[in-house]
Amino acid sequence: MTHAERSSAAIALPVDLDEAAHRCLVAGFDGTTTVPDTLKRLIDRGLGGVILFTRNIRDAGQVRRLTDELRALRPDLLVAIDNEGGGIGHLVNAGAPDVPGSYALGVVDDPALTARCADALAGHLATLGITASYAPVADLQHQPRNPIVRTRSFGADPELAARHLRAWITATDVRGIASCAKHFPGHGGTITDSHHGMAIDPRPYDELLVDLEPFRAAVAAGVPMLMSAHVVFPALDANRPATLSRRILGDLLRLDLGFDGVLVSDALEMKAIADEYGEAAGARIALAAGADQVIVAVPDLAVTLACRDAVLDALHARMLAEERVWEAAGRVRRLAERYATPRKAVAPWDANAGLEAARRAVRTRPLPPPVRGAHVVDLFPAPHPALNWGGEDLLTELRAIDPTATGIALNEEPADPAALLDAIGGLGAPLVIATSDADLHPWQARLRDTLVARRPGAIRVDTGLPEGGTLCSYGRGRVNLRAVAEVLTDA
Helix, strand or coil: CCHHHHHHHCCCCCHHHHHHHHHCEEECCCCCCCCCHHHHHHHHCCCCEEEECHHHCCCHHHHHHHHHHHHHHCCCCEEEECCCECCECCCHHHCCCCCCCHHHHHHHCCHHHHHHHHHHHHHHHHHHCCCEECCCECCCCCCCCCCCCHHHCCCCCHHHHHHHHHHHHHHHHHCCCECEEEEECCCCCCCCCCCCCCEECCCCHHHHHHHHHHHHHHHHCCCCEEEECCEEECCCECCCCHHHCHHHHHHHHHHHCCCCCEEECCCCCCHHHHCCCCHHHHHHHHHHHCCCEEEECCCCHHHHHHHHHHHHHHHHCCCCCHHHHHHHHHHHHHHHHHHCCCCCCCCCCCCCHHHHHHHHHCEECCCCCCCCCCEEEEECCCCCCCCCCCCCCHHHHHHHHCCCCEEEEECCCCCCHHHHHHHHHCCCCCEEEEECCCCCCHHHHHHHHHHHHHCCCCEEEECCCCCCCCEECCCCCHHHHHHHHHHHHCC
16 A cells, blocks of 8 residues: 555545546556556445557557446446547557548538548447547637647637537447546637636627537537636636636526536646646645545546645645535546446447548639649658657658659658758659648648748648648648548559
8 A cells, every 4th residue: 555545545535525536537548458456456445437649559459447346346337538639649559430520521511421520439439448539629719829639629710610510419429438528618719728727818898708608508508518618717716717616606507507417627637727726736726626526637646635635634624615526526426327337239330431421621713734753852840748649741642642652751840841841842743741730830830831942832731720821631640641642543
């Protein structure tokens, strides 16, 4: 038993209250085939859920064995994962269906197609024994310099986002999977990634109301979970981020929007919380403010134990009301009763829905002539530390259609840009230059602009939001890049 476990054992809360407090926690962990002993003890005391990441994924069979083992420890344990589609997902090695990200689905604006993509993702989760998905994103992407939402969003139009949220939530629920609209009350108006620091949305109250509309639609559609944002909204609460704000979680979400499902925090180890408050204090404050579950996603279970102990200590000292914990645990219990047990039979899903959506999302101006034997320069940001990247690049997808294609894929500025530019500039092959979020990553813009100056006939491709290219895929998922490759080659 660790020191943290010994100290919490001495608190001696009633067993049922101890269990209720544990239901309010979601833990990450390390391992693919065995469940750590510390996690087993947490589950035995009532842990509400676990969250899986790429580190827990080897292949489909292994994942199902792992989720079966977790559920054998406690049948009402929720097993969750981030599963947005596009270039963000942790189940590549488990054969996840290829679907584009939400922005591409919004560009197509066919809710029935969005439902087919969501159904594919949910059906796959069901085969793995994962029954809670922290998706879809309900944030509106309207701040050009937002570094974290972007193509994860359905777009900037609240009515469009609402249509697709309804389609996604309904399709996911039919599969017996709990969806989660995030990040309440909206992360799309910030210029800071809350993984790296405290994000602030300075807009006035009347402008913030627009961002609430997709969440209202999600609540009306019966979404069982919402996730809070680690964002400060001075017009709503000048003192605390939404995750820790009673005004936002209680007054706005519960009273105004009428949400009575499970409100889960974004991960507490994100620097917006960890650096400003500490994970343990964040857990206590979030639950007091109205959260029902807090996520501690790091694999170091000592951090989870510290958060747990802070909650137990607060209950013992009456700094956290027992009624608040009973209320939260009750919501989690109802969620588990509905979603914790996987379906025994999983119907097939449409494996072609994702590529169809990606193809329909590609926009051109005008359509470039087909190219063969092209040289591709694919520039994109380094993988986000908290969001999986499956290794997708445009050159690989183009070579699958045209083996004579050559090129390079770069997710950071090369050590000798001049030498690279000279080598590429002297090639006789058609040149394709792809960028993603070049406005946020100046090294991409420098390389792109220099190459275009040397090769004015180069075809420019935008693999994120539009940046003035000839083609735009509105995402970097594998199917997005395959769809671009098909247009380039007229395949």
